[in-house]
Amino acid sequence: MSALTSHLRNYTAAPVCHDIPINGQLVGLHDSGVLWWPDENTLVVADLHLEKASSYARRGVMLPPYDTGATLEKLAGVMDAFDPARVICLGDSFHDAEGSDRLPAPYRAMLTTLQLGREWIWVTGNHDPVAPVRLCGETVDEISFGPLTFRHEPIEKIGSEETEGEICGHLHPAARVRRFGRSIRRSCFATDGTRLVLPAFGALTGGLNVTDAAYSMIFRRRQFSVFLLGNDRLFPFTASRLVGD
Amino acid sequence: MDAPHLPDRFRSWFASRGWTPRAHQLQLIDHLSQGHSTLLIAPTGAGKTLAGFLPSLVELERRGTRKPGAAGGGIHTLYISPLKALAVDIARNLEAPVADMDLPVRLETRTGDTPSHKRQRQKLNPPDILLTTPEQIALLLSDPVSARLFASLKTVILDELHALVTSKRGDLLALGLARLRRLAPGLRTVGLSATVAEPDDLRAYLVEQPDTEARALSHLVQVTGGARPDISILDSEERLPWSGHSSRYAIRDIYGLIKQHNVSLLFVNTRSQAEMVFQELWRINDDTLPIALHHGSLDVGQRRRVEAAMAAGSLRAVVATSSLDMGIDWGDIDLVINIGAPKGASRLAQRIGRANHRMDEPSRAVLVPANRFEVLECQAALSASRRGEQDTPPLRKGALDVLAQHLLGLACADPLDALATFGEIRSSQTYRHLDWETFEKVLDFVATGGYALKTYEQYAKLRKGKDGLWRIAHPKIAQQYRLNVGTIVEAPMLKVRLVKSRADGRRAPVGRGGRMLGEIEEYFIEQLAPGDTFLFGGEVLRFEAIRENEAYVSRAKTDNPMIPSYMGGKFPLSTYLAASVRAMLSDPESWKDLPAQVRDWLEIQKDKSVLPQQDGLLVETFPRASKHYMVCYPFEGRLAHQTLGMLVTRRLERMGAQPMGFVANDYALAVWGLRDLSALFSSGRISLEELFEQDILGDDLDAWLAESSLMKRTFRNCAVIAGLIERRHPGQEKTGRQVTVSSDLIYDVLRAHEPDHILLRATWNDASEGLLDISRLGELLARIRGRITHTGLPHVSPLAVPILLEIGKEPVYGEAMDRILEEAAEELVLEALE
Structure with missing residues (x-):
């Protein structure tokens, strides 16, 4: 539980967010990788990929079975700090469709405790297209609150009305910055002010560089910003300052 | 010396070529005929390889032609080389005497390049002599036919043993040997090696170790002599640089040496040094001497052309990295120039050995220090060479990730008895210190990942049956193993493709379909921004972009690359040379052999x-x-x-x-x-x-x-070798980059939750010896x-x-x-x- 206590220690003070407007709504980006929407008392987290290691183990690749625990402990720390009334999991919460069924009992209990007294929304993702079993919460394909729409995969259109206020995950954005002959790669938020892609939150989730062609389907070339996750703050960069992998 | 064991056919063959069998060749026949495994240490040009094969050829001659399908029709002799090119080369050289003497011997090679139908046939109808690599041995041993294939194996010849045993490939081979000894009791081994610091280490490697403190050793045949190499340190008129690795100051002297000799081989320590020296030489190559470049990341076709030109005698000089340190015969080289510090006395000796393939003539070599400290290091190496001293590294302790790979391979071949296998593994010198607890942990790792949190029993790769034997859970596991075998984990590489520059037309997309120049480490390209220039394949290139697994480059219109050589010596200074340099520094009496510039430098240090x-x-x-x-x-x-x-x-x-x-x-x-x-x-x-x-x-x-990113890189290698992460194969969509990312995350999670996991232990062992x-x-x-x-x-x-x-x-x-x-x-x- 040492990871949990250290998170608690870090987050007991009012969490500091980087506030930005998305489609006219002020939302806070947090260095843990979650989105905090103060007006709605809502916490948004993307791509937990719970039970990813056991999903691999089924195929004979024995990744360490500690990813679910690590991810939930980190989530618990964040929940403790923000104490949200509503939580939206933006899809790929489980690494495969049977993931929620495999969830070991202690983790199920932990997750259930986190859900207590909160509105909990599971947005479906390509990894978990069905509602999780034996867990509370409402399952939706996408959902809107006011000017913001929450879905897993971004719609591949630019400048369309449908994409205004879109909050999504799926892409696992990461960015690389080069400096002093060294390059640093971190997970990041990516936004053009009308829509926002969250970084993947899960412990064993990698990242896809924002210079990848996939992002050119949702942002105009180089006309977006990223916020790299640091140890206790975010680092903003414009896309033109980033390098590929 | 008389030749009691040499049949007439061999005597007359030697005579027909005007040769007499050498004493060490006869000694080897003698030892082997009495069932003794033997280490042969001899300098280049001593007929080492033939000596290794003679005992087998003699035995096979006595056996006569084998009837097809007759009993005992397995492989008689295995020859194992660290390079597949060497195995192919040796097979070619061996075919001549076999044909000349009309010996009833079938010899074949088996490498990664051997077509699968031929590999299948080799299992059904094995040759008498199989020339192959450690990886192929591992693959064969994971096959259920291995027991039959090797039941009548008599001899294993290990070439370039000194080079093999210093790496994880040597660990893999040690484990393979232990299994071969069990499959073929009475098996004899022959080790062929250059001079090493501790011959006893290699002698122990060759034979089965008893379960006691005492160490069993093979017989030893040591060929001394050969003419002493004629080594000197370049005496340049130029000012010796204070630092750097370029040796640029001495380029005119080096060019002068090339002109004075027929064929020169120029050794450097890193690829970027090779590029730099090659470019600088051509800059002043007024006589347009044919000077070529050879290093491991050039396109294979390009390398083969250089090798062919070298063998044909049409080159005057080749600038090479350690890609040429070993093995293959290079024709008549009359000068080795070692640029930069030698980093080790034995490394220097082996490089110089490339110069002359006739034992009785001295090899000539010139050392070119790149800076003042390197002068001291060259001097120390020179003294070591004069005294005939060696500094090859001590024998490694077997790595646990390699053991994990081996255990899975054994289980693929046959149900595995843990206790018997433990004994077998400990009978190799490399793994004799392995304890039962560690062994069990490695076995547990192979079966279910070895985690304290026992959640993967249902997905186990190995299961223990009621008879107490471990079996693979599914035939798919054997397929997975075959894709993962081997201990060489390449640094992720990108192909370098030449395209038209987009510097002029800024918006134009980078063109496709240009010529492939070779491969380059991904981490190097990662440091570059589009527009940066660097040296590769002897020209200055401009980095344009990365597309999938290719780095697009164009020809730069400059002579001065922006990105300087990015690495110093690739090999760390050997402990032995380091001690010699320290001794030299602290003793002003010993400075008399040093160039005046260096002496003055040290005198001022003493004063100030x-x-x-x-x-x-x-x-x-x-x-x-x-x-x-x-x-x-x-x-x-x-x-x-x-x-x-x-x-x-x-x-x-x-x-x-x-x-x-x-x-x-x-x-x-x-x-x-x-x-x-x-x-x-x-x-x-x-x-x-x-x-x-x-x-x-x-x-x-x-x-x-x-x-530490070094630690993460080490972990990735261990995870791939141990089979935790699947190896990348050409054509698979997974790029090395994605593997790097996920193995870093695995490392973080594992370190946080199970810091004493066996794979972290393997990583730690590697890092403490390596990076x-x-x-x-x-x-x-x-x-x-x-x-x-x-x-x-x-x-x-x-x-x-x-x-x-x-x-x-x-x-x-x-x-x-x-x-x-x-x-x-x-x-x-x-x-x-x-």
Whole structure:
């Protein structure tokens, strides 16, 4: 539980967010990788990929079975700090469709405790297209609150009305910055002010560089910003300052 | 010496060629015929390979032609070489005597390039002699036919054994040998090796070890003599550089040497040095001498052309990295030029051996030091060569990731009895220190990942049956194993493709379909921004873009690449040469052989500061340009110095000295900061004994390792070898980049939740010997206890100049990643405000 206590220690003070407007709504980006929407008392987290290691183990690749625990402990720390009334999991919460069924009992209990007294929304993702079993919460394909729409995969259109206020995950954005002959790669938020892609939150989730062609389907070339996750703050960069992998 | 065991056919064959069998060739036949495994140590040109094969050829001649399908129709002799090209080469050379003597012997090669139908046939109808590589042995041993295939195996010949045993491939082979001995009782081994420091290590490697303290050794045949090599250090009129690795100052001298000789082989330590030397030579090549370039990342076709031209005698010089250190016959080379420091006495001897394939004539070699410290190192290597001393590394302890791979392979072949297998593995010298508990953990790792949290029983790869034997859970597991076999994990590489530049038409997309120039390490390309220029394949290239797994480049219109050579010596300075250099420095009497420039440099050091003592550590501190420097001279090689630098800066930080960064080379370590280090040390506010205390290898090291990218890279290799992560194969969509990312995450999770996991132990063992050189650092800290000399100086000392010059050329460490991001981000803020 040492990871949990250290998170608690870090987050007991009012969490500091980087506030930005998305489609006219002020939302806070947090260095843990979650989105905090103060007006709605809502916490948004993307791509937990719970039970990813056991999903691999089924195929004979024995990744360490500690990813679910690590991810939930980190989530618990964040929940403790923000104490949200509503939580939206933006899809790929489980690494495969049977993931929620495999969830070991202690983790199920932990997750259930986190859900207590909160509105909990599971947005479906390509990894978990069905509602999780034996867990509370409402399952939706996408959902809107006011000017913001929450879905897993971004719609591949630019400048369309449908994409205004879109909050999504799926892409696992990461960015690389080069400096002093060294390059640093971190997970990041990516936004053009009308829509926002969250970084993947899960412990064993990698990242896809924002210079990848996939992002050119949702942002105009180089006309977006990223916020790299640091140890206790975010680092903003414009896309033109980033390098590929 | 009489030749009692040599049949007439062989005698007349030797005679027909005007040869007489050499004494060591006959001795080998003698030892083998009595069932003794034997190590043959001989210099290049002594007929070593033929000596290795003669005993088998003689036996096969006596056996006569085998009837098809007759009993005992397995492989008689295995020849194992570290290079598949060498195996193919040797097979070709061996075909001649077999045909000339009309011997009833079928010999074939088996490498990764052998077509699958031929491999299948080899299993059904094996040749008498199979020439192959350690990986192929592992593959064959994982096959259920292995018991039948090797039941009548009589001899295993291990070529270039000194090179094989220093790596994980040697571990894999040691395990393979242990299995072969069990399948073919009475098996004899022949080791062929260049001269090494400890022949007994290799002798022990060749034979089964008893379950006691005593060490079993093979027989030994040692061919001494051969003419002494004629080695000199280049005596240049030019000014010797203070630092750097380029040897650019001596390029005219080198060119002069090439002109004076028929064929020269120029050895350098790194690929970038090869590129630089090659380019510089062509810049002054007024006579357009045919000078070629050969290194491991050039396109294969290009390399083959160079090799063919070399064999045909149409080249005057080849600039090469260690890709040519070994093996294949290179025709008549009459001069070896070693550029940069040799880094090890034995390495130098082996390189020089390439020069002459006739034992009775001296090989001629010239050493070209790239800077002043390298002069000392060359001098030390020269003395070692004159005394015939060697510094090959001691025998490795077998790696656990390799053991994991091997255990899975064994289970694929046959149900595995844990206790018997444990005994078998411990019978190899490499793994004789393995304890049962560790063995069980490795087996558990193979079966279910070996986690304390036992959640993967249902997905187990190996299951223990009611009979107590371990079997693979599914045939698919054997397929997975075959794709993963081997211990060489290549650094992720990108193909380099030539395209048209987009510098002129800015918006034009980068063109496709240009010529492939070769491959380059991904981490190098990662440092580049589009537009950066660098040297590759002998030309200056402009980096354009990365597309999938290709780096697009165009021809640059400049002679001066922007990205300088990015690495110093690839090999760390050997402990032996380091000790010799320290001894030389501390003894002014020995300076008489050194060039005047170097002598003067050391004399001034003696006047202005002090000389480093042989077993102590000299620490100098001085102010310079508003910063304060600490320079120390451990002479333990770059890797150990980098690790030390990382640890010392952490500790200085905690002691309040506010260090800002450090740089390390093979000889010294420099740390700088804003506070007056001279005052802090001399006032006793910071104790040097405490700073260099051995406990620095405890918590400080542990804390740093959590973040270390070197450690993560090491972990990735272990994870691939052990089979935790699947190996990347050509055509698979998974790129090396994605593997790197996920293995880093796995490392983080594992380290946080199960820090004593067997794979982390394997990683630690690797790192302490390899990239971090912790074992050597430990020896250093023990050596200097109570022997640290501090000298506070008003300004930089002569000895410190080289390392200070490397600041800005070598990567500077010690700045936290977040701090770098912060600066970059704030710069952006300023930009935005303008």
